[in-house]
Amino acid sequence: MGFGGDLKYSHDALLKLQDWELRLLETVKKFMVMRVKSDKEYASTLQNLCNQVDKESACQLDYISNVSKSWLLVVQQTEQLSKIMKTHAEDLNSGPLHRLTMMIKDKQQVKKNFIGVHQQIEAEMYKVTKTELEKLKSSYRQLIKEVNSAKEKYKEAVAKGRETEKAKDRCEKATMKLHMLHNQYVLALKGAQLHQHQYYDTTLPLLLDSLQKMQEEMIKALKGILDEYSEITSLVTEEIVNVHKEIQTSVEQIDPNSEYNDFIDTHRSSEVIEQEIEFDTSLLEENENLQANEIMWNNLTAESLQVMLKTVIEELMQTQQTLLSKEELVLELEKKIEESSKTCEKKSDIVLLLSQKQALEELKQTVQQLRCSEAKFAAQKELLEQKVQENDGKEPPPVVNYEEDARSVTSMDKKDKVSRFDTIRHSIAGIIRSPKSMLGSSSFFDVISTTEKPLSEQDWYHGAIPRIEAQELLKQQGDFLVRESHGKPGEYVLSVFSDGQRRHFIIQYADNQYRFEGTGFPTIPQLIEHHYTTKQVITKKSGVVLLNPVVKDKKWVLNHEDVTLGELLGKGNFGEVYKGTLKDKTPVAVKTCKEDLPQELKIKFLSEARILKQYDHPNIVKLIGVCTQRQPIYIVMELVPGGDFLSFLRKKKDELKTKQLVKFSLDAASGMAYLESKNCIHRSGHCEDNL
Structure with a gap:
């Protein structure tokens, strides 16, 4: 001893x-x-x-x-x-x-x-x-x-x-x-x-x-x-x-x-x-x-x-x-x-x-x-x-075959992408107005009517979610989704579950065409739809085939355009917190994630939203949705007009009656008891209430 x-x-x-x-x-x-x-x-x-x-x-x-x-x-x-x-x-x-x-x-x-x-x-x-x-x-x-x-x-x-x-x-x-x-x-x-x-x-x-x-x-x-x-x-x-x-x-x-x-x-x-x-x-x-x-x-x-x-x-x-x-x-x-x-x-x-x-x-x-x-x-x-x-006596191997790398990826300017999407939408609109003369079958018409939607509105496009979160969504053979690359904003990645592995393919862009290694298409939705309907492999070497699109959870998905940012409320662990307004004039609190944060911190930021999705209680701040279609990522939450509980108590301590304080205590205890029932440990130094 x-x-x-x-x-x-x-x-x-x-x-x-x-x-x-x-x-x-x-x-x-x-x-x-x-x-x-x-x-x-x-x-x-x-x-x-x-x-x-x-x-x-x-x-x-x-x-x-x-x-x-x-x-x-x-x-x-x-x-x-x-x-x-x-x-x-x-x-x-x-x-x-x-x-x-x-x-x-x-x-x-x-x-x-x-x-x-x-x-x-x-x-x-x-x-x-x-x-x-x-x-x-x-x-x-x-x-x-x-x-x-x-x-x-x-x-x-x-x-x-x-x-x-x-x-x-x-x-x-x-x-x-x-x-x-x-x-x-x-x-x-x-x-x-x-x-x-x-x-x-x-x-x-x-x-x-x-x-x-x-x-x-x-x-x-x-x-x-x-x-x-x-x-x-x-x-x-x-x-x-x-x-x-x-x-x-x-x-x-x-x-x-x-x-x-x-x-x-x-x-x-x-x-x-x-x-x-x-x-x-x-x-x-x-x-x-x-x-x-x-x-x-x-x-x-x-x-x-x-x-x-x-x-x-x-x-x-x-x-x-x-x-x-x-x-x-x-x-x-x-x-x-x-x-x-x-x-x-x-x-x-x-x-x-x-x-x-x-x-x-x-x-x-x-x-x-x-x-x-x-x-x-x-x-x-x-x-x-x-x-x-x-390696004694051996010749050190070269690091990179630059010719192959040069053929694999070409960067793309974001402004050019926007103009190309507008051109594509106009051309598709012309096709839809003359379906019988230009299309051979109703099934092909269905494909075009799906791919006419911009990338951000596609069910299988999950926006700027982290690589690790994308991998968690891929569970069965052939599951796939498209996301924006965290390491290279403006570049897009196809993530697929194949043969027990989660594979990630950068969508190449060159000569106004999107492709993997075969046929090119003017838009990413058309490229994905082609491989999904024809079951053509993504690359011959990988042999990966798209079978099951992983659909994003629309209940919680918001577009950045749906939220108007207002005054700055403060700063959190991951970025600024703003007061905001939804299209229906609902006041909300918007947590933003800094674009230059390390990958692991961005994952922690989105994990907060995943946790809040599980909770529904009158004394727990509600999650309204997340904006992940582009960066910066937003978490949109219920706005608490009274601010944080601790500051409110300090400011109003001389005005509050015993009955009100007891009610506050009951509300806080009810919320914490609910969190405990969900096996959640509240890490904050103070609690929030609907004041």
């Missing part, structure tokens, strides 16, 4: 324990100060009594009686008792009280050092497992965009036949930066994983065990102080002897080894399985060439890998040298403390060694941190060496 194994998640309880013990020591010190003062005052009072008696004796009769002899003996013994009490008070002040004062300072320092080291390793843990990874991930996403942009420009150059080599060079440089950053991210991830394991398995338990060790040492020192206090203050009278026997008995019951057993049992940490740090696969959504947890070795990274390996080896050697010197210092300090312990004459003299023992524990903590760094560098070295040795 110990701190390291049982109190990993009880940091607050440990701080409270140390505060309680410091208050206890201050109480013991205050008691001893008062005892020294009272003993001195008592000795002084006895001496004054004796002096007064002597003065009064001078006025008495000249003869000496037996009574006066006895009385004189009483006075003499009282004066001797005064001297004994004064000596005891001085011994108590210079002995136990002085050592207790030193111990309180040491204990305050132990607490301060523990908090400092804990904050340091916590900060390092957060830095390695959160801050540094998030920074790399942010750069990762930026470089993905730069690579894709460079590829687009290269393809444009190829299409135009101008400056292709210059565009290709930029594309290579952007790709090299991405791959090098990918390697840094993989290495940092490996280091973070090891750091996390070291933190919970070794570093934090070692810190807690060192704290327990110092706590137990101080309990041992306190026991010595109280033992000495008992000896000094013990007198020979039967009543006092009985009192001090009780004190001595209680002191003997102090056992540093079992002192914290009850505390540990009360605050034992529950078992928590720490989530393993893993490669963020969302980084790879827009690039299929990179592999999670895999070092990339190619013509762009081969040289940098050698440099990385050399740097890691140097850092590993330096860490190992520092670790060796620190371990030697630990052995020297342990030997010094052991020798000093043998020279302690009294039990309370152990207080004099506490500062050295604290220094030893801090040194051990430094050694543990160095071992963690050593393990991290060793793992990174192994990862790099394995990749370098696997």
Whole structure:
């Protein structure tokens, strides 16, 4: 039973324990100060009594009686008792009280050092497992965009036949930066994983065990102080002897080894399985060439890998040298403390060694941190060496076949798209006015009448929903939908469930035609309708066939044109919140999502709408709909005229009656009870009501 194994998640309880013990020591010190003062005052009072008696004796009769002899003996013994009490008070002040004062300072320092080291390793843990990874991930996403942009420009150059080599060079440089950053991210991830394991398995338990060790040492020192206090203050009278026997008995019951057993049992940490740090696969959504947890070795990274390996080896050697010197210092300090312990004459003299023992524990903590760094560098070295040795003597492969990439995608201007849609609608209108002369069958007429609707009105078009949400909608063989790409706004993607996999195909646009690899069509609806009705494969390589269009939930779908934004109400976690109006003049609240937010935050934004769809209660703000046909995405909700409940209460606190407050409480409780019945945890710091 110990701190390291049982109190990993009880940091607050440990701080409270140390505060309680410091208050206890201050109480013991205050008691001893008062005892020294009272003993001195008592000795002084006895001496004054004796002096007064002597003065009064001078006025008495000249003869000496037996009574006066006895009385004189009483006075003499009282004066001797005064001297004994004064000596005891001085011994108590210079002995136990002085050592207790030193111990309180040491204990305050132990607490301060523990908090400092804990904050340091916590900060390092957060830095390695959160801050540094998030920074790399942010750069990762930026470089993905730069690579894709460079590829687009290269393809444009190829299409135009101008400056292709210059565009290709930029594309290579952007790709090299991405791959090098990918390697840094993989290495940092490996280091973070090891750091996390070291933190919970070794570093934090070692810190807690060192704290327990110092706590137990101080309990041992306190026991010595109280033992000495008992000896000094013990007198020979039967009543006092009985009192001090009780004190001595209680002191003997102090056992540093079992002192914290009850505390540990009360605050034992529950078992928590720490989530393993893993490669963020969302980084790879827009690039299929990179592999999670895999070092990339190619013509762009081969040289940098050698440099990385050399740097890691140097850092590993330096860490190992520092670790060796620190371990030697630990052995020297342990030997010094052991020798000093043998020279302690009294039990309370152990207080004099506490500062050295604290220094030893801090040194051990430094050694543990160095071992963690050593393990991290060793793992990174192994990862790099394995990749370098696997490809020793081989020619690094090229990264991209630029000619094939150039033929695959051509960018499209949004304004051109709008004008082309208008032209298409006019041509279709002409066809519908002469169905018998221009169309061969009623079934084909049905197809055209469906494809005449613009893309945004097609049932299978889901707008700017995230890739992950689109994948959740695809459940059966042949399920398909079309969405706007999150990574490249203005570009459209066909998402299909085929052979147990969710596949995503960029809809190509070139020469005023939309296509995959075969026949082109002037609009996306016509392209999709062609593949859906003819069951022609999307690409020969994939063999994917469209069988079941996934229809969007029209109950909740709104167009951006259906909502008019008004005044700014505030800012949320994902963007601004506006007061708005629907076409039927219904006032609403509109939450907007920033277009430049990371993919995972956009997913969280829309997940709020999915959750609200499930709720229908008079005391819960209602979802009216979502606008996902284009960006920015809107969540349209019921407008609460009174604003948030907390601000309302603060503003109207002097006007509200008890009956109103009770009604508010009932409404809030009703809403929260409803959420609880739906297994929902409300994360906000205040609730909202229909005010």
